[in-house]
Amino acid sequence: MWRLKLIFVLVAIALLLANCKRPRQARAGSASSDRLLSVLNVADDSAAVQLVHGFYDPEGNAWRWTGPRFSVVLAPPPGANSRGALLVLKVTVPQNSLDSIGPITLSASLPGLPLSPQTYAQPGEFSYSRDIPASSLAADAVNIDFQLDKTLPPSGADSRHLGIVVTSVALESR
Amino acid sequence: MVSDPSDTPSGSSPAGLRAQIAWFALPMLFCLWLNWLGLKTWFTADDFAWLGLRPRVHDLSSLCWALFHPFAQGTVRTLSERAYFLVFYSLFGLNVIPFRIAAFLTQFAAIGFLMAVLRRLSGSALAAFLAPLLWCCAAPMALAMGWSSAYNEILCALLLFAAFYFLLRHIDSGRRRDLIAVWACYLLGFGALEHIVVFPILASAYALLFARPYFRKTLLLFLPALLFAGIHVFLIPPSTDPLYQLSFDARIFDTLRTYWFLSTAAFRPIDNWTRFPHPFGLALSLALAFALFGYAAARAARRDYRGLFYLIWYFALLAPVLPLRNHIQDYYLTLPLTGLAMLGASALAHALKSRRPALATAAIVLALAYTTVSASGLRFNLRWNYEHARSLQSLIEAIYDAHLAHPGKIILLDNVTNGLFWAGLGDHPFRLLDIPGVYLAPGSEVDIQPHLEWGGISDYVIGPSQAMEALDQNRALVLVVGVHGVIDVTGSYRKVLAAEMANLSPMIVDLADPAFASRLGPEWYSIDKGFRWMPRSATVTLGAPTSPGMEIVVTGFCPAAAVAAGPVHLSVSAAGRNLGSSAITAPDSPFVVAFPLPPSLAPTGMMSVTLSLDRVFSIPSDRRRLGLAIRRIEIKRPD
Numbered sequence: 001m002w003r004l005k006l007i008f009v010l011v012a013i014a015l016l017l018a019n020c021k022r023p024r025q026a027r028a029g030s031a032s033s034d035r036l037l038s039v040l041n042v043a044d045d046s047a048a049v050q051l052v053h054g055f056y057d058p059e060g061n062a063w064r065w066t067g068p069r070f071s072v073v074l075a076p077p078p079g080a081n082s083r084g085a086l087l088v089l090k091v092t093v094p095q096n097s098l099d100s101i102g103p104i105t106l107s108a109s110l111p112g113l114p115l116s117p118q119t120y121a122q123p124g125e126f127s128y129s130r131d132i133p134a135s136s137l138a139a140d141a142v143n144i145d146f147q148l149d150k151t152l153p154p155s156g157a158d159s160r161h162l163g164i165v166v167t168s169v170a171l172e173s174r
Numbered sequence: 175m176v177s178d179p180s181d182t183p184s185g186s187s188p189a190g191l192r193a194q195i196a197w198f199a200l201p202m203l204f205c206l207w208l209n210w211l212g213l214k215t216w217f218t219a220d221d222f223a224w225l226g227l228r229p230r231v232h233d234l235s236s237l238c239w240a241l242f243h244p245f246a247q248g249t250v251r252t253l254s255e256r257a258y259f260l261v262f263y264s265l266f267g268l269n270v271i272p273f274r275i276a277a278f279l280t281q282f283a284a285i286g287f288l289m290a291v292l293r294r295l296s297g298s299a300l301a302a303f304l305a306p307l308l309w310c311c312a313a314p315m316a317l318a319m320g321w322s323s324a325y326n327e328i329l330c331a332l333l334l335f336a337a338f339y340f341l342l343r344h345i346d347s348g349r350r351r352d353l354i355a356v357w358a359c360y361l362l363g364f365g366a367l368e369h370i371v372v373f374p375i376l377a378s379a380y381a382l383l384f385a386r387p388y389f390r391k392t393l394l395l396f397l398p399a400l401l402f403a404g405i406h407v408f409l410i411p412p413s414t415d416p417l418y419q420l421s422f423d424a425r426i427f428d429t430l431r432t433y434w435f436l437s438t439a440a441f442r443p444i445d446n447w448t449r450f451p452h453p454f455g456l457a458l459s460l461a462l463a464f465a466l467f468g469y470a471a472a473r474a475a476r477r478d479y480r481g482l483f484y485l486i487w488y489f490a491l492l493a494p495v496l497p498l499r500n501h502i503q504d505y506y507l508t509l510p511l512t513g514l515a516m517l518g519a520s521a522l523a524h525a526l527k528s529r530r531p532a533l534a535t536a537a538i539v540l541a542l543a544y545t546t547v548s549a550s551g552l553r554f555n556l557r558w559n560y561e562h563a564r565s566l567q568s569l570i571e572a573i574y575d576a577h578l579a580h581p582g583k584i585i586l587l588d589n590v591t592n593g594l595f596w597a598g599l600g601d602h603p604f605r606l607l608d609i610p611g612v613y614l615a616p617g618s619e620v621d622i623q624p625h626l627e628w629g630g631i632s633d634y635v636i637g638p639s640q641a642m643e644a645l646d647q648n649r650a651l652v653l654v655v656g657v658h659g660v661i662d663v664t665g666s667y668r669k670v671l672a673a674e675m676a677n678l679s680p681m682i683v684d685l686a687d688p689a690f691a692s693r694l695g696p697e698w699y700s701i702d703k704g705f706r707w708m709p710r711s712a713t714v715t716l717g718a719p720t721s722p723g724m725e726i727v728v729t730g731f732c733p734a735a736a737v738a739a740g741p742v743h744l745s746v747s748a749a750g751r752n753l754g755s756s757a758i759t760a761p762d763s764p765f766v767v768a769f770p771l772p773p774s775l776a777p778t779g780m781m782s783v784t785l786s787l788d789r790v791f792s793i794p795s796d797r798r799r800l801g802l803a804i805r806r807i808e809i810k811r812p813d
Contacts (some may be wrong), residue, residue, distance in 0.1 A: 045656025114811050
């Protein structure tokens with residue numbers, strides 16, 4: 001009798017395990033969007049494709065550290081090709097960065113259009129805002145490069161060069 | 175040897191049998207309860223390399239190659255890696271549960287032999303009961319219990335304890351079949367993990383301390399170990415991976431200190447092991463050291479050398495990994511920790527039976543402090559491994575779904591982090607699912623450390639021109655990997671890439687894109703893992719600056735070997751003018767250096783730009799003289 005029980009248990013286990021090697025069926029794919037955003041909350045998954053380079057992984061579901069150079073691609077807002085737009089980069093400058101490396105200067109540029117830099121000597125939240133003329137916003141997508149004059153060097157287990165903390169970047173209508 | 179048979183469960187009566195089964199089963203159930211997440215943890219990292227063996231086995235010859243060819247730092251773990259993955263993948267595919275069930279059953283068997291060995295050594299059923307509890311709740315056990323590639327650790331533990339158990343039986347009975355079992359388990363151990371070479375040391379140390387007549391017999395066990403060591407030294411090429419370089423100097427003691435702290439739960443899961451532990455961890459570690467070494471010394475003073483033998487067990491099994499100072503891994507403690515578990519359990523059992531309330535209380539407090547802290551760390555590590563593997567599984571399944579929904583299209587992955595890439599993508603899991611053509615979105619590969627020693631990332635690199643061509647022909651799908659899953663961003667990504675490429679013009683050279691090949695001098699090596707290696711000097715052709723004040727920006731990756739002898743200096747000249755030099759210092763790191771173009775430099779059309787280094791290096795098995803890995807050279811405004 002015990003042999004029958006043993007055989008039953010073994011067969012049940014074998015069937016259970018064999019059933020686990022299942023062919024997968026295709027699931028409905030995620031919705032595809034062709035639309036580029038004008039406003040990026042950098043921690044959002046939907047923003048990631050427009051963060052071209054220079055951003056580290058999102059933290060706190062709200063922000064990302066940048067490296068010394070970082071770039072985004074934004075869609076100009078409606079009417080920007082006639083009225084221009086306002087570039088707004090929302091950043092946080094941490095106290096420990098200033099303590100370690102001193103004031104930090106942020107500059108930006110669009111293709112053929114350097115924007116005036118801004119130096120941050122105090123910790124806190126800031127908006128780097130610059131007017132963008134309509135002539136620079138004729139395309140469907142605009143590449144915007146940012147650069148910092150200095151970054152926190154790697155320390156301990158963190159091998160990153162840390163620039164500033166960015167929460168959002170946008171081209172806003174004027 | 176002192177033994178106390180009074181507390182040893184006896185199986186002579188039905189009640190005794192039930193007690194004995196419970197005595198064996200409870201530690202196993204405790205192990206199962208504590209490590210439950212490990213039973214469900216999916217594949218990561220090296221697992222995919224081992225899983226990838228099966229599709230390459232077609233006949234006897236390829237089977238022999240898969241089973242016996244040295245891979246991964248020259249190891250040949252035929253049973254614990256090759257056969258384990260070949261058999262289970264053949265039977266169950268990418269269903270991880272059978273792999274994990276086999277690992278847990280192996281661990282249960284190892285626990286059984288550990289208990290039998292310690293009961294025989296200590297004569298205490300209580301000590302034998304406590305030892306696996308201490309072993310199983312050790313934080314460094316998380317990977318062994320939750321990562322299929324670490325199966326070698328627990329299979330080796332099983333074979334090591336089985337061999338030792340039969341050695342004890344042979345010493346007790348003198349039976350030949352027990353000696354045959356010793357040799358069988360020992361020799362099988364060579365197919366599990368190299369640590370089995372320590373077994374002759376343990377056997378001879380035991381014989382020397384407790385069974386002198388058998389000492390000469392144990393010396394024979396050294397022959398296979400020496401043969402195995404000889405094969406490794408003389409026939410298998412040494413690893414070129416700097417992580418696995420052996421260092422025999424005083425820094426071994428730093429490594430030993432780190433392993434001691436890890437063994438005694440001194441580090442929290444978030445701690446950096448290169449530093450000292452936090453005050454409570456340090457205090458716990460020192461208290462455990464005082465208690466364990468004190469117990470062993472006190473017993474030795476009474477000519478009871480069992481505590482000393484458990485310490486030998488710990489240090490002998492730790493010794494093989496001490497020279498690996500660049501690769502300190504907590505799961506390397508899986509085997510050594512059995513020595514401390516036997517010592518700790520013996521000390522605790524001794525204290526409980528001592529009829530000295532103060533001693534018993536102190537021992538209980540210390541044991542509870544250790545088990546609480548260590549089990550908490552274990553659960554944290556198990557949870558981390560589980561979540562990490564689940565993210566990877568979700569990503570791979572999403573890509574598989576996308577492949578089924580869009581057969582024939584190449585897939586570009588954007589926003590893949592370095593951690594996620596090396597958690598599994600680097601070992602090509604998509605080959606197992608017959609998904610051809612998975613790449614990193616052009617440019618995103620610069621966020622991934624190339625790790626040439628692990629095979630690099632070149633299989634995942636595609637140039638922007640190729641990607642754009644595929645997008646234009648509706649042959650590509652772009653998925654962005656986000657925190658909350660995978661999103662199809664094909665349409666928007668095409669616009670992003672177009673905007674990026676509009677910036678390219680003649681002012682940029684992307685070394686990883688074959689489209690730029692005509693702008694490169696003959697010195698450059700071929701595209702390699704998202705870069706091109708440059709020799710001591712190399713040239714490119716770039717568009718001349720369109721306005722004053724522009725600069726040349728060089729982006730690349732500096733391997734550790736390039737700066738092993740100090741900073742390497744990168745000099746740049748354009749149109750025959752020297753633009754200066756920049757020191758690259760950070761090993762294994764990306765770099766970006768900029769060289770201002772002088773206002774007087776005003777050629778028209780295209781100009782030649784030369785990159786020069788003051789030093790190059792070479793690595794074994796590669797005849798090339800390598801400088802830096804360059805990703806991109808561009809002329810732009812300094813903003």
